[in-house]
Amino acid sequence: MYQLYGDEFQDNQSSDKKDMSRLLKLARTFNCFHLSDLQNKEYYPFVVNRVQVGLIRSDILKFLLQYPDVFQFQSNHVLLNPALKNYVDRSKSVDAVLRDLRSQKVLSTLKGWRDENFEVRATYSTENLLKMDRSATCLFGICNYGVDINGYTNDPKKGLCIWLQKRSRTKQRWPGKWDNMVGGGLSCGYSILETAFKEAEEEASIPNELMLKLKSCGSVSFFFENEQGLFPNTEFVFDLELPPDFIPKNKDGEVEEFELLSAQDALDRTFSSEFKTTSCPVLIDFLIRHGFIRPDTEPHYPEIVELLHVSLQSVYGKIINSPVSEENGSTGDT
Amino acid sequence: MYQLYGDEFQDNQSSDKKDMSRLLKLARTFNCFHLSDLQNKEYYPFVVNRVQVGLIRSDILKFLLQYPDVFQFQSNHVLLNPALKNYVDRSKSVDAVLRDLRSQKVLSTLKGWRDENFEVRATYSTENLLKMDRSATCLFGICNYGVDINGYTNDPKKGLCIWLQKRSRTKQRWPGKWDNMVGGGLSCGYSILETAFKEAEEEASIPNELMLKLKSCGSVSFFFENEQGLFPNTEFVFDLELPPDFIPKNKDGEVEEFELLSAQDALDRTFSSEFKTTSCPVLIDFLIRHGFIRPDTEPHYPEIVELLHVSLQSVYGKIINSPVSEENGSTGDT
Incomplete structure (x- = not known):
């Protein structure tokens, strides 16, 4: 599913890589998530207020779905509960989940809790939808x-x-x-x-x-x-x-x-x-x-x-209507 | 199918564009071909020696298919005839087609014939497969x-x-x-x-x-x-x-x-x-x-x-086996 630094870096024996420059190999290492993998079934769009703001891997999803008041899984999308209608409510609810998961010690990245928040938005120029401890943004694939x-x-x-x-x-x-x-x-x-x-x-x-x-x-x-x-x-x-x-x-x-x-x-x-x-x-x-x-x-x-x-700026930001309208009526946040 | 400079540039009335900066609009204008359009049925991969080197629009394809000894259409791919096995043969055959089309005055870009050749290859670092007058490369969507x-x-x-x-x-x-x-x-x-x-x-x-x-x-x-x-x-x-x-x-x-x-x-x-x-x-x-x-x-x-x-470097260069192996046996150029 993913290549770690050391693995990818030392894998230069295959014939199609033999003339790849060291720099190209390195550039592919820090881009080891391929945008084409977005179609991969192991990743699910993370949707806040009907906009895709991230991507969640299946190994991480299972922990989030323990909190159905906050995270919902619909039509292969992970939705932040549309009932959480504003920046403050969303930030508080997600923070509570993350602190609970941290106390369970099930996700190693949360060991590095920073007490420093990053804004969550679809693209750089769009509105802030919630904030989240920076140690957790990689769980949601947030930019x-x-x-x-x-x-x-x-x-x-x-x-x-x-x-x-x-x-x-x-x-x-x-x-x-x-x-x-x-x-x-x-x-x-x-x-x-x-x-x-x-x-x-x-x-x-x-x-x-x-x-x-x-x-x-x-x-x-x-x-x-x-x-x-x-x-x-x-x-x-x-x-x-x-x-x-x-x-x-x-x-x-x-x-x-x-x-x-x-x-x-x-x-x-x-x-x-x-x-x-x-x-x-x-x-x-x-x-x-x-x-x-x-x-x-x-x-x-x-x-x-x-x-x-x-x-990256074109990856997210898509308006996601279908999972909400099909199964949940409306977000109530139009 | 495509947006001309003037059209796109003056189209700032739709609501989702109202806060788009002038620079972003311009950047989208010089990128008016969207890579997502590659899936569009109006464009066909151009394959030379089993590698995709370009993209051909349907309005241009019809002229090329008048020359079945040079261009073949198989499984929605345009193939340079695999019987043309080397750089010189490929370059000569394509040049003859282009000069004939130029004499017919059916493609405006060929009016600007340059007597100056560009190399055709899949990506910048791969081998030259043929050369072509620079006025014609846009017909084949060649980099x-x-x-x-x-x-x-x-x-x-x-x-x-x-x-x-x-x-x-x-x-x-x-x-x-x-x-x-x-x-x-x-x-x-x-x-x-x-x-x-x-x-x-x-x-x-x-x-x-x-x-x-x-x-x-x-x-x-x-x-x-x-x-x-x-x-x-x-x-x-x-x-x-x-x-x-x-x-x-x-x-x-x-x-x-x-x-x-x-x-x-x-x-x-x-x-x-x-x-x-x-x-x-x-x-x-x-x-x-x-x-x-x-x-x-x-x-x-x-x-x-x-x-x-x-x-762009990741768009082309794909090895195309299926259209050849399904319908034509082998390119004979392995």
Whole structure:
């Protein structure tokens, strides 16, 4: 059903993969959930207020259906009970279910409860329907949004150099793995720029005067899956050229160390199991935008660029009328 | 079946489009062929050597089926006759058909015969199967590849400024429309970099010493359709910062004039009917990468970025066994 990082990464013996570049393999690893799998019977649309906002795997569904006042299964769709008519009611009910499941210790991702909420909506530009602890969004296949800052210098000798952080070993997800200099999820109540400034301060002590050079450079989107759940992910990408004498310092205890690497060393590190798989897209996009990964040397260049920008925004948002109207009359929320 | 530029662009009256940003509308215009339409019965896979390399619309198919020695219709697939076993034979046979159709004056796109060939292959990294005059590739829905150079300056007063070209009024396609400073299709025998240098010289007289600053910055991909045919397109994107006193000069007669615009003026121009629709992705990508279009001011930012990088490389390349094995035994080309 899904490929774990290590399995997929080491499976290069089959003949149709023999000429696949390392970068293409990596791009397929962080997109190991294939959008074509949406037709797979093991996944069910998650519908809130008649709009698809996520995707639920059958191994997770069985736990949710223990709470029929909150989750309903109709015509192969999982509905948040339409009687929960507003943001507050929906958020409270789902939170109660998740806290109960957490106490049962049946879903490993809930061990990493964060006390930090993410907004749930169909696509980035549509209304917030409820909020949910960020540890739980992968159970519902809900799109996560985050911010990443590529801190770099142009060294007279080494050329383009990139700051990377090593995540603290106490982090719930990807402990001790290498990661981009600064990154964080978009929590409830914080805008993209507020998140960028907050994380730059907390993770790397970047003073505001240096942040004046922060440059918005695009976004990457990819769909990762592991044993914990589904991770459709969009990262808003920023570049920040840093003075050669600036050294990031962590404040919040979430970073073990920072290291400044040449572009080649940073690229090589993405291929190691020591790099957080879901942070590779931001670094690869950076190396492409800065001309380090080029189409004259990477034969799969266009496919890799496409795999850095998969169409997540078109996956969800569909109006789901049939399961409700067929079996439940109306949501009462028109 | 398809939306022309003007129709789609002016259709903003329906309620679900009322809050769609101008940029999102434009991104949907240059992606007016929706990949979901692949299931549409009006389109048939074009198969060469058992691999899908294109897509043929029913209004075009009827002309091709006048040549049963070259094109065969089996199980809703259009096959290049498997008896044509190599690159040279395939190229010659298709060329003869196209020249005959051109003489009949039944397909308007062939009026623009270029005497310039594009390679036909399933995906960018797979083998060349035949070559075809570039005026004809839209009849077969074959992926085109091109190169674009964003020429820009950083003006002390105006900030980021971009050179645009106005296409000659004598051009077959998009005559007199505004376009990126330098661009050209990847013709047979030219690499990406060779094409960039050739076009920079011919279109804008950019000296080699300035081209030393040419920077590879990614690629855009989109799927456009108009009355002439299908245009799945991938452009390799380069940025070139130019000195403030450099003025591009055309040599090959294909450019009417150049103009240096502020980022805002350039963006505004993409919304006008005076801009070549299929050149908008490169300019919008440039304005995103340079921080002019930002997620804090453009609510549909992630969707727009995704629409600049649609998954063309995964559309084609499928091994098609069934139509051949069911009805024709074998291609004889294994």
